[in-house]
Amino acid sequence: MKKPLSTIGGRLGRIGVLLIPAFWMSLFFVLPFFILVKISISEVRVGVPPYTEIFEWVGGLAFHIKGSLANYSFLISDTLYLDAYLNSIKIAALSTLICLLIGYPMALGISRTVGRTRNFLLVLVILPFWTSFLIRVYAWIGLLKNEGLINAVLQWAGIIDQPLELLHTPFAVYLGITYSYLPFMVLPLYATLERMDHALLEAAADLGARPARAFLSITLPQSFPGIVAGSMLVFIPAIGEFVIPDLLGGPSTLMIGKVLWNEFFLNRDWPLASAVAVVMLVLLIAPLVWWQRHQQIMEEKQG
Amino acid sequence: MEDGGDKKPFIRIENVTKTFSGDVVVNDLSLTIYQNELFSLLGASGCGKTTLLRMIAGFEKPNAGRILIDGIDMTDIPPYERPVNMVFQSYALFPHMTVEQNVAFGLRQEKIAKSEIHDRVAAMLKLVELEGFTTRKPHQISGGQRQRVALARALVKLPKVLLLDEPLAALDKKLRQRTQFELVNLQELTGITFIMVTHDQEEAMTMSNRIGVMKAGALQQVGTPTQIYEYPSSRYIADFIGAANMFDGVLRREDSGAAHVECSELGEKIMITRHDMAESDAPVSVMVRPEKMRISLTEPDDAAMNRVQGIVKDIAYLGDMSIYHVQLNSGRVIQASQLNFQHTAERKITWEDQVVLYWHPDNAVVLAQ
Numbered sequence: 001m002k003k004p005l006s007t008i009g010g011r012l013g014r015i016g017v018l019l020i021p022a023f024w025m026s027l028f029f030v031l032p033f034f035i036l037v038k039i040s041i042s043e044v045r046v047g048v049p050p051y052t053e054i055f056e057w058v059g060g061l062a063f064h065i066k067g068s069l070a071n072y073s074f075l076i077s078d079t080l081y082l083d084a085y086l087n088s089i090k091i092a093a094l095s096t097l098i099c100l101l102i103g104y105p106m107a108l109g110i111s112r113t114v115g116r117t118r119n120f121l122l123v124l125v126i127l128p129f130w131t132s133f134l135i136r137v138y139a140w141i142g143l144l145k146n147e148g149l150i151n152a153v154l155q156w157a158g159i160i161d162q163p164l165e166l167l168h169t170p171f172a173v174y175l176g177i178t179y180s181y182l183p184f185m186v187l188p189l190y191a192t193l194e195r196m197d198h199a200l201l202e203a204a205a206d207l208g209a210r211p212a213r214a215f216l217s218i219t220l221p222q223s224f225p226g227i228v229a230g231s232m233l234v235f236i237p238a239i240g241e242f243v244i245p246d247l248l249g250g251p252s253t254l255m256i257g258k259v260l261w262n263e264f265f266l267n268r269d270w271p272l273a274s275a276v277a278v279v280m281l282v283l284l285i286a287p288l289v290w291w292q293r294h295q296q297i298m299e300e301k302q303g
Numbered sequence: 304m305e306d307g308g309d310k311k312p313f314i315r316i317e318n319v320t321k322t323f324s325g326d327v328v329v330n331d332l333s334l335t336i337y338q339n340e341l342f343s344l345l346g347a348s349g350c351g352k353t354t355l356l357r358m359i360a361g362f363e364k365p366n367a368g369r370i371l372i373d374g375i376d377m378t379d380i381p382p383y384e385r386p387v388n389m390v391f392q393s394y395a396l397f398p399h400m401t402v403e404q405n406v407a408f409g410l411r412q413e414k415i416a417k418s419e420i421h422d423r424v425a426a427m428l429k430l431v432e433l434e435g436f437t438t439r440k441p442h443q444i445s446g447g448q449r450q451r452v453a454l455a456r457a458l459v460k461l462p463k464v465l466l467l468d469e470p471l472a473a474l475d476k477k478l479r480q481r482t483q484f485e486l487v488n489l490q491e492l493t494g495i496t497f498i499m500v501t502h503d504q505e506e507a508m509t510m511s512n513r514i515g516v517m518k519a520g521a522l523q524q525v526g527t528p529t530q531i532y533e534y535p536s537s538r539y540i541a542d543f544i545g546a547a548n549m550f551d552g553v554l555r556r557e558d559s560g561a562a563h564v565e566c567s568e569l570g571e572k573i574m575i576t577r578h579d580m581a582e583s584d585a586p587v588s589v590m591v592r593p594e595k596m597r598i599s600l601t602e603p604d605d606a607a608m609n610r611v612q613g614i615v616k617d618i619a620y621l622g623d624m625s626i627y628h629v630q631l632n633s634g635r636v637i638q639a640s641q642l643n644f645q646h647t648a649e650r651k652i653t654w655e656d657q658v659v660l661y662w663h664p665d666n667a668v669v670l671a672q
Contacts, residue, residue, distance in 0.1 A: 202395065204408070206387075209408070217397075222399065
């Protein structure tokens with residue numbers, strides 16, 4: 001059977017559409033990633049660039065590759081890095097959980113409103129994005145520091161005599177991350193909850209399920225894609241977060257983003273910093289790949 | 304056949320009113336439904352029938368009045384504590400659960416042993432012929448099967464009343480007709496009282512023991528399908544259920560006790576036998592169903608027949624029957640339907656023929672205007 005021209009045109013169009021993001025990803029993700037990998041297996045030296053060349057030409061087209069995994073083994077041998085990785089995962093995971101616990105009721109509440117109230121509430125969720133992220137984090141310093149607003153109010157009210165140690169604590173980091181990333185949790189959750197067929201809850205009630213039971217059996221499983229999407233959107237940027245732990249955190253909240261920054265700019269050890277970055281990327285991609293597979297399986301199930 | 308005969312009143316709807324932001328959707332409505340009945344609420348969309356059903360289920364609360372089921376006032380009882388189950392128009396099956404889990408959901412909410420739940424679910428799935436589909440998800444089965452899952456999910460709870468909101472609306476015509484009979488059989492088998500909402504008069508007629516016709520939040524007429532079809536209480540009902548030819552006139556009672564309607568449009572008296580629904584000399588309408596009219600090329604011999612002359616303008620051939628559109632001298636077109644006993648080629652009456660339509664006085668229904 002001959003294929004009509006329009007189908008061939010359509011196929012070319014589809015390939016064209018896919019080429020643009022493929023080109024974009026190659027240029028700005030795959031290529032830099034390989035440069036990073038290349039630097040990570042080189043050695044540090046004084047000069048420009050501050051690392052050794054791994055390709056050594058021996059005449060003609062032949063060359064030797066002089067690379068080593070020493071930087072990676074150093075990452076394992078020095079507990080600083082492992083601690084920073086684990087700490088990042090812990091802080092990101094806990095922040096994600098806090099965002100979920102706060103964001104779920106918010107999203108559920110918004111999805112139950114209609115019309116103008118709903119639009120107003122959604123604007124409130126997005127509103128903080130209209131100011132710079134950096135400014136908002138700095139604002140928390142103003143609120144949390146010893147002579148800041150929170151301590152001032154508490155002392156004025158006579159609740160405390162001495163200012164509370166709020167800034168440069170794990171509390172401040174969790175607060176900062178939760179505050180900054182909450183909208184990324186609320187919006188996908190809202191999108192799935194809003195799509196849910198309200199008749200399902202009526203059916204559950206009709207069959208004898210009390211509201212709490214209906215939530216657990218119907219609403220929660222139905223919103224699972226939103227929970228995963230929201231958690232990804234919070235967890236992934238939080239794990240590599242640099243600004244919040246740097247500005248609000250202290251020595252006990254060392255995260256891998258901060259370590260990376262130190263290796264690059266304080267120690268000028270680009271190869272080691274690159275190795276840190278490569279490991280971090282793998283750590284971040286793992287959950288994404290898992291989610292992708294999960295989605296695929298779900299779609300196959302849907303037929 | 305009086306309303307419900309000697310059956311036991313089971314559901315009492317007493318002066319129920321429901322408004323949505325000022326709009327009266329159900330207006331001071333009272334209705335009694337009896338045990339083991341298949342009762343249909345019939346009406347055009349927006350007449351309040353679904354709202355009434357949702358109030359019985361407990362999803363909407365009446366602004367005034369009360370609803371009693373088996374003698375217990377349900378007004379303040381939430382849906383999850385009512386002995387009532389519903390088949391939703393969209394079926395509202397839980398998409399993340401299998402057929403079996405959907406049907407078992409209601410029983411899991413009660414304190415029932417696992418083994419008993421399993422047995423009851425299996426028996427119910429067998430009853431609706433879905434034994435082979437227990438592990439399928441709702442999106443993996445057909446529309447008709449989904450409808451049966453919704454039915455099984457509601458019936459397995461053995462409710463006192465089963466509510467059905469347009470249960471067949473999403474099915475194609477063939478399947479709908481088959482399912483109509485299946486539903487009636489299930490109702491007779493289980494003995495559960497069914498209340499069904501529908502806009503399809505044919506569906507209501509074939510399935511129901513009684514029908515309540517609703518309009519603008521109020522019941523227009525409640526009765527058996529025969530009562531509603533043969534003796535509609537108003538012009539609205541006569542028009543809404545089936546086709547009707549209407550003649551306006553004035554009711555005259557004779558000294559002999561007989562009565563007729565003077566109809567200026569026909570220029571003749573219409574003889575009638577039932578005339579208890581209107582006063583003497585009152586303006587009335589006479590309703591004659593198309594299938595009650597005989598069509599002929601010659602005058603009938605029986606002098607007792609009402610008759611009117613006209614010209615055949617159109618013939619709608621439906622296979623089993625034909626509908627003749629006959630233009631009267633006044634210019635108005637009325638309908639007469641005839642079963643096609645013979646092949647079309649042998650049909651004697653055709654376009655532009657001068658014909659006589661005649662009908663027995665028993666078949667003329669007098670309606671107050």
